[in-house]
Amino acid sequence: xxxxxxxxLNEQTKKMIRRALLKAIAIPGYQVPFASRxxxxxxGWGTGGVQVTASILTADDVLKVIDQGADDTTNAVSxxxxxxxxxxxxxxxxxxDASVIQTRHRIPETPLREDQILVYQVPIPExxxxxxxxxxxxxxxxxxxxxGLMHVKLYEDISQHGHIAxxxxxxxxxxxxxxxxxxPTPKFDNPKMNDxxxxxxxxxGREKRIYAVPPYTRVVSxxxxxxxxxxxxxxxxCELCGARDTFLDEVITDDAGGRMFVCSDTDYCSKRQAxxxxxx
Amino acid sequence: MQTIINxxxxxxxxxxxDQEALASARNFRLIMDAMARPGNIVRLGLQKQPVGKMxxxxxxxxxxxxxxxxxxxxDTSLGEEPVEEFFRFHCGSSLVxxxxxxxxxxxxxxxDADMLSAFSVGTPAYPDRSTTLVIEVDGFDSQPDKxxxxxxxxxxxxxxxxxxxxxxxxxxxxxxxxxxxxxxxDAILVSDDxxxxxxxxxxxxxxx
Amino acid sequence: MYVxxxxxxxxxxxxxxxxxxxxxxxxxxxxxxxxxxxxxxxxAVDRVMTEGSLxxxxxxxxxxxxxxxxxxxxxxxxxxxxxxxxxxxxxxPIDTGSMEISRRISATYKDLPGGQILGPTFDYTHRLLExxxxxxxxxxxxxxxxxxxxxxxxxxxLLSEEGLMEAPSSGGQDDExxxxxxxxxxxxxxxxxxxxxxxxxxxxxxxxxxxxTQRGFARNHPFAGEIRLGTVExxxxxxxxxxPIVLGEIEVTECxxxxxxxxxxxxxxxxxxxxxxxxxxxxxxxxxxxQVDRALRAKELGEDEIAPAQDEEFVLSHCDNVQAxxxxxxxxxxxxxxxxxxxxxxxxxxxxxxEALREAAE
Numbered sequence: 001x002x003x004x005x006x007x008x009l010n011e012q013t014k015k016m017i018r019r020a021l022l023k024a025i026a027i028p029g030y031q032v033p034f035a036s037r038x039x040x041x042x043x044g045w046g047t048g049g050v051q052v053t054a055s056i057l058t059a060d061d062v063l064k065v066i067d068q069g070a071d072d073t074t075n076a077v078s079x080x081x082x083x084x085x086x087x088x089x090x091x092x093x094x095x096x097d098a099s100v101i102q103t104r105h106r107i108p109e110t111p112l113r114e115d116q117i118l119v120y121q122v123p124i125p126e127x128x129x130x131x132x133x134x135x136x137x138x139x140x141x142x143x144x145x146x147x148g149l150m151h152v153k154l155y156e157d158i159s160q161h162g163h164i165a166x167x168x169x170x171x172x173x174x175x176x177x178x179x180x181x182x183x184p185t186p187k188f189d190n191p192k193m194n195d196x197x198x199x200x201x202x203x204x205g206r207e208k209r210i211y212a213v214p215p216y217t218r219v220v221s222x223x224x225x226x227x228x229x230x231x232x233x234x235x236x237x238c239e240l241c242g243a244r245d246t247f248l249d250e251v252i253t254d255d256a257g258g259r260m261f262v263c264s265d266t267d268y269c270s271k272r273q274a275x276x277x278x279x280x
Numbered sequence: 281m282q283t284i285i286n287x288x289x290x291x292x293x294x295x296x297x298d299q300e301a302l303a304s305a306r307n308f309r310l311i312m313d314a315m316a317r318p319g320n321i322v323r324l325g326l327q328k329q330p331v332g333k334m335x336x337x338x339x340x341x342x343x344x345x346x347x348x349x350x351x352x353x354x355d356t357s358l359g360e361e362p363v364e365e366f367f368r369f370h371c372g373s374s375l376v377x378x379x380x381x382x383x384x385x386x387x388x389x390x391x392d393a394d395m396l397s398a399f400s401v402g403t404p405a406y407p408d409r410s411t412t413l414v415i416e417v418d419g420f421d422s423q424p425d426k427x428x429x430x431x432x433x434x435x436x437x438x439x440x441x442x443x444x445x446x447x448x449x450x451x452x453x454x455x456x457x458x459x460x461x462x463x464x465x466d467a468i469l470v471s472d473d474x475x476x477x478x479x480x481x482x483x484x485x486x487x488x
Numbered sequence: 489m490y491v492x493x494x495x496x497x498x499x500x501x502x503x504x505x506x507x508x509x510x511x512x513x514x515x516x517x518x519x520x521x522x523x524x525x526x527x528x529x530x531x532a533v534d535r536v537m538t539e540g541s542l543x544x545x546x547x548x549x550x551x552x553x554x555x556x557x558x559x560x561x562x563x564x565x566x567x568x569x570x571x572x573x574x575x576x577x578x579x580x581p582i583d584t585g586s587m588e589i590s591r592r593i594s595a596t597y598k599d600l601p602g603g604q605i606l607g608p609t610f611d612y613t614h615r616l617l618e619x620x621x622x623x624x625x626x627x628x629x630x631x632x633x634x635x636x637x638x639x640x641x642x643x644x645x646l647l648s649e650e651g652l653m654e655a656p657s658s659g660g661q662d663d664e665x666x667x668x669x670x671x672x673x674x675x676x677x678x679x680x681x682x683x684x685x686x687x688x689x690x691x692x693x694x695x696x697x698x699x700x701t702q703r704g705f706a707r708n709h710p711f712a713g714e715i716r717l718g719t720v721e722x723x724x725x726x727x728x729x730x731x732p733i734v735l736g737e738i739e740v741t742e743c744x745x746x747x748x749x750x751x752x753x754x755x756x757x758x759x760x761x762x763x764x765x766x767x768x769x770x771x772x773x774x775x776x777x778x779q780v781d782r783a784l785r786a787k788e789l790g791e792d793e794i795a796p797a798q799d800e801e802f803v804l805s806h807c808d809n810v811q812a813x814x815x816x817x818x819x820x821x822x823x824x825x826x827x828x829x830x831x832x833x834x835x836x837x838x839x840x841x842x843e844a845l846r847e848a849a850e
Contacts, residue, residue: 004572006301012575015347018308019383022345023408025315026466026479028433032408033672038567043814045821056312058305068825075821077496105825123818134801136675143404161837167829175433175481177462186829197436199316206811208672214316214434214481232832250828264825349670
């Protein structure tokens with residue numbers, strides 16, 4: 001059986017993706033088209049993130065993969081195994097120990113550093129897609145910075161529901177120019193994208209787009225003066241670690257309506273639990 | 281002084297992979313880091329003889345990013361036999377004379393204003409379809425409160441940079457390039473094995 | 489005490505083992521070989537090669553076996569394998585005019601140079617299950633006609649001579665065909681890119697769209713001008729040689745549809761073309777492809793764009809079954825973080841509404 005090239009992709013493909021990455025960094029928030037390849041996992045399961053990670057990975061990297069904030073969700077396990085096998089890189093579940101973190105739907109609770117890169121898996125990169133399904137139209141809107149439709153939609157939410165009814169994939173404005181989809185992370189995570197020391201890269205394989213937010217870049221969630229952006233809040237702390245400032249998952253504990261709330265970031269939660277145990 | 285030095289060690293467990301693939305991965309990470317942190321002096325840390333007037337750094341940039349899908353322009357001083365041969369043989373790139381057709385331009389110095397404005401800046405719908413300039417200079421430094429004060433995405437507050445051996449009119453031309461954002465060209469300055477990237481987002485202030 | 493579920497890794501490994509067991513089925517039954525698949529499930533292999541975009545019978549057969557007969561899964565396997573292959577260049581255009589024909593029919597002429605050749609077709613079989621096939625049987629040998637040296641020119645070429653048929657058109661600005669596996673699709677797409685996209689597209693999706701044009705959604709009177717099946721040579725010009733060499737032969741199905749066209753300000757009334765081409769014997773796909781190709785030429789021919797089959801962005805963005813199956817099936821992945829966000833919002837909105845109602849009542 002043939003041995004695969006380092007990180008699976010052939011060098012020609014990596015060069016093409018690497019060029020797209022540099023353009024993406026030079027034009028923050030702009031979606032760079034790239035000739036996405038068929039990967040050995042299905043489209044919609046992180047092929048964009050996997051192609052970006054494969055193109056930036058070096059032999060010295062330590063990789064962490066999360067899905068819904070957790071390292072042990074099946075798709076995260078599968079992607080981590082893929083890179084263990086094809087790039088033989090070291091992997092970790094500890095956010096602080098990772099140099100590259102690939103994620104689906106969350107940003108870790110532990111603040112990121114300059115020497116870390118966050119790679120997002122993106123299903124629909126176009127923030128305007130659900131307002132205008134045609135690529136030919138949305139491309140024009142970005143070109144002419146015509147984001148009126150987005151503001152109208154958000155304002156309609158307010159007049160109808162009293163607040164903006166978007167809870168995840170909440171649109172952001174990057175460095176005051178491009179409106180960008182932050183991937184389906186909960187809006188809770190949006191503030192972490194702003195002025196972040198780490199480089200943030202976004203890969204959408206099926207839709208064939210790559211985009212980026214360089215370190216220390218202004219990322220602002222769209223809102224209105226009379227309806228400022230706000231994040232989700234929970235009435236109770238995490239039942240496992242007691243954190244009050246994290247995104248909590250609801251876990252159904254029985255069939256009689258019993259439920260509890262625990263951190264979605266499993267690494268952060270277990271670290272806090274270990275700390276409090278050590279303190280006792 | 282913020283200088284990032286390449287780690288040359290290749291971990292033993294990955295020794296079975298193609299060395300070229302590992303080397304280009306390492307080089308790309310450094311180039312990407314330079315682009316993400318404009319003004320940072322990034323050393324590719326590789327000993328390589330110049331080819332014609334093309335420094336080791338420029339060679340590594342070319343080998344990492346150029347192939348048969350990237351038309352390359354060489355200025356008259358770089359466009360000599362060994363350099364042309366390097367691009368044809370090692371990269372498979374086609375060489376073009378028309379600046380607007382070049383995806384990359386490898387330049388021995390800053391071209392005149394006419395040529396600078398002839399490179400592709402992309403279109404409003406596709407601002408990524410622009411030329412990246414790779415320009416040879418004499419050297420870099422990053423003393424505080426001297427030379428150029430850089431700001432913009434990728435830079436926390438302000439980053440100071442001094443570049444020697446670059447025509448001053450480049451700095452006069454740059455604000456016009458940056459003001460067209462999202463259109464514009466991106467530049468990588470190279471001295472020996474060190475590079476400094478200037479994406480189109482960089483704002484410059486000259487300090488006396 | 490609640491403990492978060494761990495062990496995703498082990499669950500995956502076990503699932504893979506179970507899948508392998510299910511694939512093998514009852515181990516008392518002889519295992520199917522890829523050779524058997526390649527020889528006896530030929531049309532499945534042809535479809536996997538066509539939509540997988542790779543002409544390799546044995547790889548396609550292996551993919552079908554590995555995918556337990558799920559053809560979209562098999563197509564996906566072939567596509568993923570294609571990603572790892574080095575690319576040497578592009579072949580010369582194949583010449584279907586000089587095809588070694590095993591089937592050739594035209595619905596527009598009773599007889600024509602080269603003749604009608606029925607070939608291996610289901611067309612006039614009565615769809616009655618054959619119990620004898622269960623135990624296997626040796627087919628009676630078919631009577632073969634003498635090889636006819638008479639050339640079989642393209643039917644649409646015969647129409648062109650009279651000026652009744654438009655000249656073939658790339659519909660684009662340049663002659664060099666684009667390649668959507670190297671450059672992502674952008675709109676509007678020229679005909680070369682549309683045809684590449686359709687050739688890789690899902691048979692079922694194209695069949696439904698082609699069908700819709702016959703039922704009045706972009707009606708344009710199709711006639712099966714010609715369908716031909718046979719082998720053609722593939723030639724390649726290596727840089728170092730500078731002249732074409734034959735790499736081998738492939739089997740292809742070609743369909744040219746003839747469609748009425750009322751004419752426009754620029755063009756007189758004439759017939760127009762729709763084109764379909766597949767690897768192997770994929771006749772239904774080739775015909776549907778030709779219908780959809782013709783429907784997508786609405787803009788070029790100045791026709792009203794009113795139906796789904798004429799909508800370039802809609803058709804081209806959704807006809808790839810590897811993309812489609814991935815994104816539909818990704819809904820199986822956990823989405824509990826997003827769902828949690830929605831739960832919180834709905835609860836809050838219900839609370840606000842209840843409070844507003846109570847206030848109004850007071």
